[in-house]
Amino acid sequence: MTASALLVEKATKIFPGVKALANVDLELKSGEIHALLGENGAGKSTLIKIVTGVYRPDEGSVSVMGSSVDFSSPRDAFAAGIGVVHQERNLIPRYSVAENIMIEQLPTKWRLIDRGEMNRQAKHWLGALDLNIDPDVPVNRLSVAQMQLVEIARALSQQSRILLLDEPTASITENEIKVLFDLLRRLKGDGVAILFVSHKLEEVFELCDRVTILRDGRNACAGVPIEDLDKQRVVAHMVGREDALGDIGERHASIGKVMFELKGVSTAAGHQDIDLKVHKGEVVGLYGLVGAGRSELAKAVIGAERVTGGEVFVSGERATVRNVQDALRRWRIGYVSEDRKQEGLILLHSVAKNTAITVWHRLGKFLNLFSDRQERDAIISFVQKLDVRTPSLEQDVANLSGGNQQKVSVAKWLAAEAEILIVDEPTVGIDIRTKGYLHRLVWDLAEQGAAIVLITSDLAEMVLLADRVVVMRDFRIIGNLQNTYNYEQMSRRIMGCIHEADVVVGRADGAPALKGA
Amino acid sequence: MTWSHVSRYLIRAEWAPLAGITLFSIVALSLIAPAFLTEYNLFVMLRILSVTSVFALAQMVVIAVGQMNLAVGAIGGLVAILFGGMMEVYGVPVPLAMLIGAAVGILTGWLNGAIIAYSGINGFVVTLAMLSVYTGLNYGITESIPFYNMPQVLLDTYDGKIGPVPNILVIPLVAAALVGLFLFRTRAGRYILATGGNPSAAALSGISIRRSVILAHTVSGALAGFAGMVAVARLGTAEPTIGVDWLLPSFAAPVIGGAILSGGRVSVIGTMVAVVLIVLLENGLLLARTDPYYVQFFLGVLILAAVMFNRWRAVSAEKVTAARENAS
Numbered sequence: 001m002t003a004s005a006l007l008v009e010k011a012t013k014i015f016p017g018v019k020a021l022a023n024v025d026l027e028l029k030s031g032e033i034h035a036l037l038g039e040n041g042a043g044k045s046t047l048i049k050i051v052t053g054v055y056r057p058d059e060g061s062v063s064v065m066g067s068s069v070d071f072s073s074p075r076d077a078f079a080a081g082i083g084v085v086h087q088e089r090n091l092i093p094r095y096s097v098a099e100n101i102m103i104e105q106l107p108t109k110w111r112l113i114d115r116g117e118m119n120r121q122a123k124h125w126l127g128a129l130d131l132n133i134d135p136d137v138p139v140n141r142l143s144v145a146q147m148q149l150v151e152i153a154r155a156l157s158q159q160s161r162i163l164l165l166d167e168p169t170a171s172i173t174e175n176e177i178k179v180l181f182d183l184l185r186r187l188k189g190d191g192v193a194i195l196f197v198s199h200k201l202e203e204v205f206e207l208c209d210r211v212t213i214l215r216d217g218r219n220a221c222a223g224v225p226i227e228d229l230d231k232q233r234v235v236a237h238m239v240g241r242e243d244a245l246g247d248i249g250e251r252h253a254s255i256g257k258v259m260f261e262l263k264g265v266s267t268a269a270g271h272q273d274i275d276l277k278v279h280k281g282e283v284v285g286l287y288g289l290v291g292a293g294r295s296e297l298a299k300a301v302i303g304a305e306r307v308t309g310g311e312v313f314v315s316g317e318r319a320t321v322r323n324v325q326d327a328l329r330r331w332r333i334g335y336v337s338e339d340r341k342q343e344g345l346i347l348l349h350s351v352a353k354n355t356a357i358t359v360w361h362r363l364g365k366f367l368n369l370f371s372d373r374q375e376r377d378a379i380i381s382f383v384q385k386l387d388v389r390t391p392s393l394e395q396d397v398a399n400l401s402g403g404n405q406q407k408v409s410v411a412k413w414l415a416a417e418a419e420i421l422i423v424d425e426p427t428v429g430i431d432i433r434t435k436g437y438l439h440r441l442v443w444d445l446a447e448q449g450a451a452i453v454l455i456t457s458d459l460a461e462m463v464l465l466a467d468r469v470v471v472m473r474d475f476r477i478i479g480n481l482q483n484t485y486n487y488e489q490m491s492r493r494i495m496g497c498i499h500e501a502d503v504v505v506g507r508a509d510g511a512p513a514l515k516g517a
Numbered sequence: 518m519t520w521s522h523v524s525r526y527l528i529r530a531e532w533a534p535l536a537g538i539t540l541f542s543i544v545a546l547s548l549i550a551p552a553f554l555t556e557y558n559l560f561v562m563l564r565i566l567s568v569t570s571v572f573a574l575a576q577m578v579v580i581a582v583g584q585m586n587l588a589v590g591a592i593g594g595l596v597a598i599l600f601g602g603m604m605e606v607y608g609v610p611v612p613l614a615m616l617i618g619a620a621v622g623i624l625t626g627w628l629n630g631a632i633i634a635y636s637g638i639n640g641f642v643v644t645l646a647m648l649s650v651y652t653g654l655n656y657g658i659t660e661s662i663p664f665y666n667m668p669q670v671l672l673d674t675y676d677g678k679i680g681p682v683p684n685i686l687v688i689p690l691v692a693a694a695l696v697g698l699f700l701f702r703t704r705a706g707r708y709i710l711a712t713g714g715n716p717s718a719a720a721l722s723g724i725s726i727r728r729s730v731i732l733a734h735t736v737s738g739a740l741a742g743f744a745g746m747v748a749v750a751r752l753g754t755a756e757p758t759i760g761v762d763w764l765l766p767s768f769a770a771p772v773i774g775g776a777i778l779s780g781g782r783v784s785v786i787g788t789m790v791a792v793v794l795i796v797l798l799e800n801g802l803l804l805a806r807t808d809p810y811y812v813q814f815f816l817g818v819l820i821l822a823a824v825m826f827n828r829w830r831a832v833s834a835e836k837v838t839a840a841r842e843n844a845s
Contacts, residue, residue, distance in 0.1 A: 346714035
């Protein structure tokens with residue numbers, strides 16, 4: 001435990017509109033397992049992308065085994081002995097398991113790929129993970145858990161001295177996790193430096209030696225031995241609760257009649273027996289681990305996915321939502337997507353056009369013609385109300401910061417006069433100040449009479465904002481808890497809910513998980 | 518709007534550098550080649566412009582929705598020979614023939630869009646196949662023999678003038694104005710641009726992607742068909758080969774004009790200025806007695822240069838924004 005296998009010093013990375021990393025340090029020693037923690041958007045993935053040559057840091061340096069490096073592509077990082085399992089799937093669906101594992105180093109004979117040798121080597125690495133699958137099967141036939149393990153096998157096959165694992169356990173089961181952990185400990189014994197990124201603190205405390213925590217693109221702590229920390233202190237570092245989830249004023253809840261109700265709803269996405277009630281003025285949190293089916297439920301509600309059974313009521317009236325247009329114009333249901341770049345906004349269009357997209361159908365009389373001025377008049381009050389910081393309404397949203405982009409994606413639903421608003425991960429990748437603003441906004445909207453469904457994976461945010469927390473797992477609702485606003489208590493109860501379902505439902509890593517495949 | 522407003526708008530417009538180059542070319546050509554500014558030469562260019570501008574707009578509308586229409590030329594050719602054939606063989610009066618021609622353009626465009634929207638097959642592949650289908654119909658009907666006898670009234674109207682102003686000046690101006698109004702000032706047009714800009718976001722905002730795609734292709738078909746009929750009036754014959762050489766310029770003009778091929782951003786003015794530039798290029802090379810076989814070569818160079826320039830501008834704009842963020 002002497003030399004730094006990997007050393008990142010004062011790394012800074014700026015994207016148009018947001019400073020993703022500022023002066024971040026990270027030191028990885030040979031023969032240790034080092035945890036990298038932080039909330040969504042804290043900069044973990046950006047840091048990993050710098051270390052693996054996907055991004056170049058704007059400032060700061062990276063060195064491997066004591067010598068400074070300047071990666072200009074992922075190939076450089078690979079050549080320097082850095083193996084990585086990215087958070088996103090990076091498999092080629094139609095290629096076989098073996099091809100995916102060996103893709104960086106295909107064995108050849110007479111300059112042609114030697115399939116026998118390739119399969120043999122792949123099988124060896126699958127074996128290291130106790131994984132008994134045919135290396136000749138195309139990966140799109142595997143379950144999500146198996147795919148994740150194949151990615152890990154690929155990283156192992158590179159026999160890197162530095163191994164980065166970004167959320168490797170997100171979709172695999174207890175048994176597989178145990179095998180993986182045993183293997184990581186073995187690699188550590190062999191002197192490999194391992195970086196382990198996870199949201200699951202239990203795993204971190206079980207496995208890791210030291211911890212680096214990022215918060216809003218900065219080091220909340222760097223390389224602290226695990227013995228010096230406990231869960232509470234880690235969470236405090238991650239959310240910086242004293243300043244982050246501090247004062248957003250008081251909640252003046254006045255909860256009215258049932259505005260929105262699902263009775264025994266099932267969907268084509270795989271939901272079963274979903275019962276959900278949201279009252280006027282209420283903020284209902286929808287919590288669940290990744291893959292629990294929360295966003296999919298939201299999409300079914302707004303008509304973007306098919307509802308196959310059960311009944312939907314809006315203000316007591318039986319509602320059939322045919323498509324998104326129907327949801328918006330007839331039933332006044334809006335959905336602020338979790339993925340504002342892919343699903344929420346049209347980045348190369350202006351603030352005005354992005355906000356007005358939901359109201360164009362109301363503009364224009366003769367031949368449906370309308371002017372820029374009419375469009376502006378229709379939306380400017382909402383842009384101002386949300387305090388969108390932009391030089392002008394004509395600015396392309398691509399040039400705004402993440403927080404302001406998020407405000408625009410909320411503004412368009414306000415402009416549409418949505419009365420039922422599903423807000424999906426509203427503060428991912430957003431700086432602390434804007435976060436507080438958006439938190440207050442969720443309450444304000446409820447207090448002005450909207451019924452709000454809040455989806456967030458950030459438990460602290462959930463406990464802060466929701467009046468009631470509905471817990472989902474495997475496309476079912478498994479709990480309905482009144483919020484006590486006590487973080488420790490609520491997190492214990494929510495996790496208890498999910499854990500209990502473990503026993504009752506059993507390990508259902510089958511049907512719903514395959515949806516992603 | 519004061520003059521300073523106007524001038525600021527002109528300078529900041531995306532197509533400003535392009536317009537500058539075009540103006541420069543006009544000045545340069547008139548200085549170098551005395552034949553350039555003659556009434557005859559200008560009229561020749563305008564005749565080419567009347568066709569090119571319309572099929573460039575036809576392509577542009579489909580680019581706006583994020584797709585390509587490889588069949589613009591095929592639709593133009595099919596409508597052209599039907600238009601000419603109706604008039605020559607059945608003596609259909611010009612206005613009625615135009616209406617029927619327009620209907621065929623709309624129908625073929627709609628068919629392209631409907632196949633793409635309902636099958637989910639890539640628009641490139643569908644319009645490639647339809648290119649062959651429509652061309653095949655064209656050759657089947659004509660057996661590659663043109664219709665030679667076009668009504669005199671058509672040709673007279675095409676080449677006529679009101680005072681000093683040639684009638685055909687109206688074609689690019691009106692077509693551009695209508696397409697501009699449609700894309701930027703109507704719901705349906707905005708839906709098309711939004712769909713091109715980000716289909717998932719558009720769909721989750723209540724826009725029917727299917728409808729946008731079909732509409733864009735329908736409008737494109739209508740314009741392509743109209744371009745075919747203008748070409749008949751220009752040539753004085755309905756030739757089966759009308760449209761075979763449209764593909765390259767139809768993409769070149771919108772792209773040089775600043776369109777993003779993935780959709781969501783097009784410029785009507787930019788496209789029209791680019792059409793003028795392309796026509797100038799051909800005309801200039803002709804006046805300079807360059808081997809006409811090299812026109813394609815120079816057109817290719819022009820496209821590359823324009824696209825690289827646009828790319829350079831986008832990147833440097835991004836750098837400026839990043840630097841500003843950095844400073845703040």
